[in-house]
Amino acid sequence: MKTNDFVIKFANVNGSGSASANALFAKAIFRMGVPVAPKNIFPSNIQGLPTWFEVRVNDKGHLGRRDGIDMMVAMNPQSWDQDVAAIVPGGYLLYDSTFIREIDRDDIKTIGVPLTKLCNERFTIPRERQLFKNVAYVGALTALLDMDFEVVKGMISEQFRGKDKAIAPNIDALNLGREYALKYFDCPLDIRVATSDAVGDQILIEGNAAAGLGCVFAGATVAAWYPITPSTSVAEAFEKYCHQLRIEPDTGKKKFAIVQAEDELAAIGMAIGANWNGARAFTATSGPGISLMSEFLGLAYFAEVPVLLFNIQRGGPSTGMPTRTQQSDIISCAYASHGDTKHVLLFPSDPTECFDFAMQGFDLSDGLQTPVIVMSDLDLGMNDWTTAPFKIEDGVELNRGKVLDAEQLDEIGRFGRYLDVDGDGIPYRTYPGTHPEKGAFFTRGTSHDEYAVYTEDGKVNARVMRRLSHKFETAKTLVPAPEFGQAEQGSTMGLIHFGTTAIAVPEAMELLADRQIHLDTMRLRAFPFSKEVEDFIHSHEKVFVVEQNRDAQMRSLLVNECGIDPARLVPILNFDGFPITAVAIADMVTEQLGEGEDAGEQAQGGFAAE
Amino acid sequence: MTYIAKPKFHHPNLPRNDLGLTRRDYEGSMSTLCAGCGHDSVTAAIVEACFELNLPAHKVAKMSGIGCSSKTPTYFLSKSHGFNSVHGRMPSVATGANLANNELKYIGVSGDGDTASIGFGQFAHAVRRQVDMLYVVENNGTYGLTKGQFSATNDRVSVGRKGQVNAFESIDLVSIAIQLGASFVARGFSGDKDQLVPLMKAALSHKGFAFIDVISPCVTFNNHGGSTKSFEFVRDHEHTVTGADYVPHRDEITADYAEGSVLDVTLHDESRVRLRKLDATYDPSDRAAALQYMMEHQAKDEVVTGLLYLNTGDDELKEKMDVTAAPLNSLGAAELRPDMATLEKINAGLR
Numbered sequence: 001m002k003t004n005d006f007v008i009k010f011a012n013v014n015g016s017g018s019a020s021a022n023a024l025f026a027k028a029i030f031r032m033g034v035p036v037a038p039k040n041i042f043p044s045n046i047q048g049l050p051t052w053f054e055v056r057v058n059d060k061g062h063l064g065r066r067d068g069i070d071m072m073v074a075m076n077p078q079s080w081d082q083d084v085a086a087i088v089p090g091g092y093l094l095y096d097s098t099f100i101r102e103i104d105r106d107d108i109k110t111i112g113v114p115l116t117k118l119c120n121e122r123f124t125i126p127r128e129r130q131l132f133k134n135v136a137y138v139g140a141l142t143a144l145l146d147m148d149f150e151v152v153k154g155m156i157s158e159q160f161r162g163k164d165k166a167i168a169p170n171i172d173a174l175n176l177g178r179e180y181a182l183k184y185f186d187c188p189l190d191i192r193v194a195t196s197d198a199v200g201d202q203i204l205i206e207g208n209a210a211a212g213l214g215c216v217f218a219g220a221t222v223a224a225w226y227p228i229t230p231s232t233s234v235a236e237a238f239e240k241y242c243h244q245l246r247i248e249p250d251t252g253k254k255k256f257a258i259v260q261a262e263d264e265l266a267a268i269g270m271a272i273g274a275n276w277n278g279a280r281a282f283t284a285t286s287g288p289g290i291s292l293m294s295e296f297l298g299l300a301y302f303a304e305v306p307v308l309l310f311n312i313q314r315g316g317p318s319t320g321m322p323t324r325t326q327q328s329d330i331i332s333c334a335y336a337s338h339g340d341t342k343h344v345l346l347f348p349s350d351p352t353e354c355f356d357f358a359m360q361g362f363d364l365s366d367g368l369q370t371p372v373i374v375m376s377d378l379d380l381g382m383n384d385w386t387t388a389p390f391k392i393e394d395g396v397e398l399n400r401g402k403v404l405d406a407e408q409l410d411e412i413g414r415f416g417r418y419l420d421v422d423g424d425g426i427p428y429r430t431y432p433g434t435h436p437e438k439g440a441f442f443t444r445g446t447s448h449d450e451y452a453v454y455t456e457d458g459k460v461n462a463r464v465m466r467r468l469s470h471k472f473e474t475a476k477t478l479v480p481a482p483e484f485g486q487a488e489q490g491s492t493m494g495l496i497h498f499g500t501t502a503i504a505v506p507e508a509m510e511l512l513a514d515r516q517i518h519l520d521t522m523r524l525r526a527f528p529f530s531k532e533v534e535d536f537i538h539s540h541e542k543v544f545v546v547e548q549n550r551d552a553q554m555r556s557l558l559v560n561e562c563g564i565d566p567a568r569l570v571p572i573l574n575f576d577g578f579p580i581t582a583v584a585i586a587d588m589v590t591e592q593l594g595e596g597e598d599a600g601e602q603a604q605g606g607f608a609a610e
Numbered sequence: 611m612t613y614i615a616k617p618k619f620h621h622p623n624l625p626r627n628d629l630g631l632t633r634r635d636y637e638g639s640m641s642t643l644c645a646g647c648g649h650d651s652v653t654a655a656i657v658e659a660c661f662e663l664n665l666p667a668h669k670v671a672k673m674s675g676i677g678c679s680s681k682t683p684t685y686f687l688s689k690s691h692g693f694n695s696v697h698g699r700m701p702s703v704a705t706g707a708n709l710a711n712n713e714l715k716y717i718g719v720s721g722d723g724d725t726a727s728i729g730f731g732q733f734a735h736a737v738r739r740q741v742d743m744l745y746v747v748e749n750n751g752t753y754g755l756t757k758g759q760f761s762a763t764n765d766r767v768s769v770g771r772k773g774q775v776n777a778f779e780s781i782d783l784v785s786i787a788i789q790l791g792a793s794f795v796a797r798g799f800s801g802d803k804d805q806l807v808p809l810m811k812a813a814l815s816h817k818g819f820a821f822i823d824v825i826s827p828c829v830t831f832n833n834h835g836g837s838t839k840s841f842e843f844v845r846d847h848e849h850t851v852t853g854a855d856y857v858p859h860r861d862e863i864t865a866d867y868a869e870g871s872v873l874d875v876t877l878h879d880e881s882r883v884r885l886r887k888l889d890a891t892y893d894p895s896d897r898a899a900a901l902q903y904m905m906e907h908q909a910k911d912e913v914v915t916g917l918l919y920l921n922t923g924d925d926e927l928k929e930k931m932d933v934t935a936a937p938l939n940s941l942g943a944a945e946l947r948p949d950m951a952t953l954e955k956i957n958a959g960l961r
């Protein structure tokens with residue numbers, strides 16, 4: 001019996017209207033108090049190609065992606081063979097039995113519901129017949145999986161509030177599937193959902209929506225962006241929440257400005273111009289956009305203009321796999337641009353952190369007067385995650401860092417824009433228009449002295465470059481600290497991970513513990529690396545570095561920045577575009593330790609191709 | 611090249627404007643451009659225009675890209691913030707700055723390489739967004755700073771310094787600006803300060819995207835016989851279609867003009883620009899006619915100058931976007947950050 005512990009997958013045709021029914025299904029389980037991890041696996045296509053929706057249901061909160069499908073809802077003839085093949089022995093196949101299909105497996109159980117026939121009989125409008133097939137299979141699942149039907153019905157009413165006419169036919173469609181299942185099958189099955197309190201006060205939201213909301217709470221007023229999957233929904237969420245929270249009540253005017261720029265070159269230019277002028281501004285993009293933004297990132301680094309970027313990473317290189325996930329822009333972002341440049345990176349691992357890092361990212365960027373890049377990815381950005389609720393502290397002013405106002409300018413002697421007054425490498429800045437006589441300076445990407453005056457004196461330039469290094473040292477003390485997981489007795493071996501890999505790590509550690517392998521873990525949350533990061537590596541003989549790219553980019557960065565002997569850092573890599581699984585991590589670690597028998601084939605990035 | 615500070619002593623009898631400032635107060639550091647470079651005359655015209663308009667320098671922001679032309683913001687208004695950005699991308703930086711605070715006046719200075727090649731896309735979009743700024747292109751038909759390559763504004767008939775023939779069609783930035791909806795479009799000549807200063811004053815008083823294409827010869831690389839951007843060529847081929855006089859709002863217009871030859875347009879700050887039509891058939895409010903006029907005269911190798919197109923009826927960027935009146939950079943947490951109770955409601959909606 002698999003209660004609150006299974007993976008169900010929906011195979012649909014892109015554009016057939018399945019998305020909202022599938023989301024309804026996942027949210028209903030979440031409402032029953034059971035943690036869920038829904039994942040869209042979608043093609044780079046608007047209509048016609050196969051698309052999948054996978055939901056892992058797990059009471060213990062093990063919500064990393066897991067191979068082995070316990071139940072497949074196979075609605076797409078195009079992908080039928082591979083979908084049927086993906087079901088675990090003993091698993092279930094739910095399909096539209098209006099059509100005769102060949103099922104060449106006798107180790108799975110089949111549930112045929114004549115969805116097309118039922119809907120054609122009940123509904124007359126062709127589009128409705130199509131859409132309600134999706135609702136009808138959700139109805140069937142409510143019976144098969146023993147879901148709380150009142151919860152599901154309640155959600156339909158919520159979804160169509162204001163469009164009340166749509167409620168009845170949707171409930172009707174739910175009932176069509178549900179009644180058929182109750183009549184013809186032995187409901188519930190041995191995989192099922194039971195009401196739980198495991199969700200607690202958690203919420204269900206996409207990382208990109210959380211990031212957009214975080215920008216509202218961070219006080220961002222200008223956003224400039226250029227559409228690119230999977231980052232588009234960051235700007236869209238910011239816009240949506242701004243419309244809710246940032247309209248001036250008396251005038252109806254906007255306390256924000258969002259520009260869909262002509263390209264990424266312009267998007268970051270606008271964000272830099274706005275930040276230079278004292279507004280909090282950001283842009284959101286993905287790998288190809290980062291490449292275009294690189295020159296400007298160098299300017300912002302050298303001219304010390306704050307700017308916040310969200311890089312929702314996708315499969316690369318080049319246009320790569322635009323609808324798949326990866327963590328493969330680590331190096332290109334850490335050192336983006338020509339010359340000696342370095343940037344602060346933040347690595348959120350769930351939507352709550354996307355929200356928090358939007359706020360902290362602005363504080364760091366203003367505080368350090370430098371670009372900050374939030375390194376999310378497609379898996380985090382575009383999927384709903386079960387995550388802790390958002391929190392802020394009331395009554396706190398925006399922390400804009402070292403900005404001098406007119407009075408402060410009056411008090412000081414000569415203003416030096418790039419003068420390190422406090423010894424932390426961070427100079428003071430002024431916004432244009434502050435003071436009639438003092439504080440004006442010329443921002444430039446060319447070499448300049450402490451007073452922002454152009455110079456070709458190499459010694460002066462070296463001094464400025466050294467101060468920028470010193471500022472980066474200061475950054476190490478300000479960025480979010482790593483988080484540690486301690487093996488029961490402490491271990492001589494460690495495992496480093498970051499970003500979305502985190503969701504799979506606790507489960508991987510359990511799997512490894514079953515194999516008598518114990519690892520201390522450290523989750524990196526930022527670059528540059530603080531002393532704690534180095535200490536962790538130095539205090540373990542062997543450290544695995546888990547990442548979702550081919551070239552072990554984080555490992556390279558650690559080796560390079562912390563002067564680590566590369567032999568001590570063992571790469572654990574997955575780069576097939578799907579979120580890394582706990583089993584893959586455990587197997588690759590096991591194989592590296594030469595202790596596993598069945599781990600060999602899966603060592604690098606492989607699990608069942610789909 | 612080194613930075614040379616100009617000595618800042620004032621002659622006691624220098625004329626002062628309404629703010630009690632002299633022209634010297636509007637200058638910047640010493641130019642490091644070649645002696646005789648047209649760009650220095652444009653700098654002088656900007657200084658003069660700002661002085662005469664009584665602009666408080668700290669309420670002006672100077673924006674530029676990369677090139678000899680883009681260096682010039684260092685040479686005027688030393689009490690203004692300036693931003694020398696990356697090659698061709700001043701328009702985006704100016705757009706962002708403008709959205710953060712449109713109570714400042716923005717003076718963007720660019721070159722023909724900066725605007726018509728690498729920055730052509732950004733220029734086009736700043737125009738169509740009607741960013742509230744004065745955008746000056748110091749057009750010399752060449753890449754001065756990288757030593758004299760052809761630029762895209764070179765005319766078909768022009769020949770390079772070493773006799774190279776320009777095989778490609780030229781980009782006429784004035785026509786592009788008119789076509790894409792700039793609300794103030796003019797062309798001037800760095801050698802004609804009397805024409806340029808009033809154009810700049812009118813442009814600085816205009817709300818919306820004001821574009822001035824200034825033919826500004828590069829004496830080092832493109833001032834030879836075959837160039838159509840040389841002092842000599844422009845002097846011989848200039849065809850001034852409108853004379854523009856800038857009239858501050860409190861001044862009476864006294865001069866007499868022949869009937870039908872004068873057009874008064876009130877600008878957004880209540881000042882006026884008085885257009886003297888030197889070609890009676892020209893209508894600077896008719897986009898299509900203006901474009902046709904440019905093409906016809908360009909075909910005759912004429913350089914049409916003057917205030918070429920003016921529309922005071924369009925909204926600028928911030929109005930188009932319906933953004934609140936207060937500069938966005940002046941809003942603090944109280945105006946921007948909702949409270950925890952609001953966030954808790956959002957949390958509740960996600961359960």
Ligand SMILES: Cc1ncc(C[n+]2csc(CCOP(=O)(O)OP(=O)(O)O)c2C)c(N)n1
Nearest residue numbers: 677678679697721722723724752753754755
């Ligand atoms: C990305 C980039 N490419 C090339 C250059 C080199 N570059 C500097 S100035 C310039 C051309 C400037 O021409 P223009 O804008 O006409 O200015 P001018 O010097 O003629 O006033 C070029 C190509 C650069 N700075 N950045």
Ligand code: SF4
Nearest residue numbers: 644647678754828829
């Ligand atoms: S190279 Fe040409 S454009 Fe540059 S400063 Fe000299 S004359 Fe002027």
Ligand SMILES: [Mg+2]
Nearest residue numbers: 721722750752
């Ligand atoms: Mg040029």
